Amino acid sequence: MTKPSKRIRAKTVNDPTSNRNLCYCVACFVLVLLLAGCAKTEQNRMIFYGGDIVTMSNTPSMVVEAVFVENGRIVSLGSKEEIFKHKTDATQIIDLQGNTLLPGFVGVHTHPDLAAYLYGYVDLSGFTYKTQDEVWARLRQAVKETKKGQWIFCRGFDPMLVSGLTAPDIKYLDSIAPDNPVFILAQSMHSAWANSLAFKKMGITGKTPDPAPGNYYEKDSRGELTGLIVETKAIMTVAADAIKVFNIKDNVSKVSDDYLGNGITSITTMGLANSKAFILYEHLSTHHPKFKHNVLDMIGMLPDRKPTVRHFVYLMHTTPSLFPAKVENGDDFFKVCGVKLWYDGSPYTGSMYMKEPYLNSALVTKGLKIPVNHSGKPVIDKQEFYDAVKKYHELGWQVSVHSQGDQSTEEVLGVFEQIQSESSVKNLRHRIEHGMLLPPELLGKMKRLNITPSFHINHLYYYGSALKNDILGAQRTAKMLPVKSTGKNGMYFSLHADAPMYPEEPLSLLQTAVTRKTREGEIIGLQEAIPVMDGLKALTLYAAWQLNMDKKIGSIEPGKYADLIILDKNPLKVAPDSLRDIRVMKTFVNGTEVWTRQKAEEEHKGSK
Numbered sequence: 001m002t003k004p005s006k007r008i009r010a011k012t013v014n015d016p017t018s019n020r021n022l023c024y025c026v027a028c029f030v031l032v033l034l035l036a037g038c039a040k041t042e043q044n045r046m047i048f049y050g051g052d053i054v055t056m057s058n059t060p061s062m063v064v065e066a067v068f069v070e071n072g073r074i075v076s077l078g079s080k081e082e083i084f085k086h087k088t089d090a091t092q093i094i095d096l097q098g099n100t101l102l103p104g105f106v107g108v109h110t111h112p113d114l115a116a117y118l119y120g121y122v123d124l125s126g127f128t129y130k131t132q133d134e135v136w137a138r139l140r141q142a143v144k145e146t147k148k149g150q151w152i153f154c155r156g157f158d159p160m161l162v163s164g165l166t167a168p169d170i171k172y173l174d175s176i177a178p179d180n181p182v183f184i185l186a187q188s189m190h191s192a193w194a195n196s197l198a199f200k201k202m203g204i205t206g207k208t209p210d211p212a213p214g215n216y217y218e219k220d221s222r223g224e225l226t227g228l229i230v231e232t233k234a235i236m237t238v239a240a241d242a243i244k245v246f247n248i249k250d251n252v253s254k255v256s257d258d259y260l261g262n263g264i265t266s267i268t269t270m271g272l273a274n275s276k277a278f279i280l281y282e283h284l285s286t287h288h289p290k291f292k293h294n295v296l297d298m299i300g301m302l303p304d305r306k307p308t309v310r311h312f313v314y315l316m317h318t319t320p321s322l323f324p325a326k327v328e329n330g331d332d333f334f335k336v337c338g339v340k341l342w343y344d345g346s347p348y349t350g351s352m353y354m355k356e357p358y359l360n361s362a363l364v365t366k367g368l369k370i371p372v373n374h375s376g377k378p379v380i381d382k383q384e385f386y387d388a389v390k391k392y393h394e395l396g397w398q399v400s401v402h403s404q405g406d407q408s409t410e411e412v413l414g415v416f417e418q419i420q421s422e423s424s425v426k427n428l429r430h431r432i433e434h435g436m437l438l439p440p441e442l443l444g445k446m447k448r449l450n451i452t453p454s455f456h457i458n459h460l461y462y463y464g465s466a467l468k469n470d471i472l473g474a475q476r477t478a479k480m481l482p483v484k485s486t487g488k489n490g491m492y493f494s495l496h497a498d499a500p501m502y503p504e505e506p507l508s509l510l511q512t513a514v515t516r517k518t519r520e521g522e523i524i525g526l527q528e529a530i531p532v533m534d535g536l537k538a539l540t541l542y543a544a545w546q547l548n549m550d551k552k553i554g555s556i557e558p559g560k561y562a563d564l565i566i567l568d569k570n571p572l573k574v575a576p577d578s579l580r581d582i583r584v585m586k587t588f589v590n591g592t593e594v595w596t597r598q599k600a601e602e603e604h605k606g607s608k
C-alpha cells in the first residue's frame, strides 16, 4: 500500500466538514478485510513419512512411504528417498511415528445445525442413562434448576436403549413440570413429547391442523392433545422457541471441532432450511468470505473464521429462496449440492413405509405407540414430491431422498424413473438416504438411474436386536442395509451416522459394516458384511463421489487437497472388533493442522 500524500492528509485532517475522513476509514476497513481474507493462502510445504500410508486410491498402488504437500495440495507420493528430494529448510516434516495416514473422512449426511441447537439440551439419552428412573430423575433435576416459566428442552429420549422406559403422556409431564414448558425430543428425532405449557406457549391446541401429511400433534378420542408430536414439521413448530433460547453461534465451533476430532474433514448438512444457519456455516467454511459476512463477524454477529471442515449442503424444497442462482456455486470449501426430500420417516415412530406391517410386539404397540398392523405411509403428498423432484432435476441439482422402507424406496425409484424418462437431463448423482429396507432386487434399477445409497448403518449396531426381535422380525432384518449387494452391483455407496441421531464416529460405522454386529454382539445379515477397505472407501472416496468431489478429495493422490488424518492404528491391520477403538491423533484440512488429540485433551483437562 502506498502512503497517502501529505497534501491529502493535511487537507482531510484540517477540514472537519469533509467526508474524506470517512471515505479513508472505509477504504482502510475494506483493505483490512481483504487482507484478512488473503491471510490463509500463505505458502506451506509438508512431508509426511514414518508410518503406514493408506491412499484409498482406485488406481493400482505403488509403494508409498511418504507424501509431499504444498499449499494445501498433495503434490507427490512415493518412496521416502524420492519425496525427501522436495525438502527445503522451510518444509515441515511430519513423522508419523508408526501411526497411519489416511485421507480425511467425508461425512456425507449429518446435521451440524441440529447438533448445535441440541448442545444446550438436557441429555436424557440411552448413551448416558440405563434405566427409566435415571431418565425421569434427570428431568426432575432440570426442573429444579430452571426458573419458573422458562423452557426446558431435552434430547435423546429412547425407549429402546433404556430398559423399561415408555413414552410419557401430557399429564405425566405436567406432573413433573407444572410451571415450565417442557419439550423432549426422541433420539430418532422423528418424534417428541411436550407438556401443556409448551403447547400453550406455541399456540397449539387440539384444534390446530396437522402441518403436513404424517406430521401431527396426537389427539385422544375426545380431541385433546396427548403430548406426542410426530415428524419433522410438527416437531419444528414446537421447538421453534429453542432457536431463541440457545445461541447456536457459540455452539457451532464446538460441533465443528467434534467432527474434526473424529477425523471428519468434510461434512454434509442434509435438509438445511434456516437462513441464519446457512450464513453462519457459509462464513465459517468458505474460502471466499463475503464482505457483508466479514462485517457481521467484526461486530460479533458471526463467529471468527478459522480453518475448519469443508461443508456441503442439501437444502429443503420448502425454502427455494436459499438456493444459489446457479448449480455451479460456492467453492471447494462451501457449496450447495442439491435438495433434500423426505418420502418416509423413522422405523421407530411407525413412519417407515413398508410392504409388510410392523410386528405387533409390546415394544411396537406399547413402547413406541405404533398402531396394530401398521405399515407406515409417505410423509409427503405424492404430487408435491413428484413436482419437487422434477423441478430440481430439471435445474440440474442433485436430489437426495430420505427413504427407509421397501415400499417407500420402490415408489421413490418409480418417480425418478418417470421423471428421467421425460427429461433430457441425465447423469445427476441422485441419492437414497438411509435405505434400511432397500430391496436388493431394486439395485439394478437404481444403477440404471444413477442413484446411489448412503446407508444408516448404525441402526444395526444400536437397535439391531430390537429391530430383529420386536420391530421387523428375523427375515426382514437379515436382509436390511444391503451394503455388500450394492457394491457387488457395481455401485458406489456411503455410510453415515446422521448425527445427532448417532454419535458421528466413522470408525464405529466401519466396524458395524464389517462385522454386522449389534451392541450386544449379535450378528445380523452377515452376507451383507464388507471388507475393511470397502468400508474405508465408503467413508472417503465413494462419499466424495456422491458429492461430486471425487476429483478433489477422498483419497491421497497428486492434485487432491491435503485433507488428511493420522490414526493410532492401521484399520487394515487390526481385529475387526476393535476398529471402533482406533483413535484419531491429528486432522488436517487443506494442509492445515486443524485438530490434535494432545491439544484437545489438554484443553479438556484445563476446563475441568
Ligand SMILES: [Zn+2]
Pocket: 109, 110, 111, 270, 498
Ligand atoms: Zn438425517
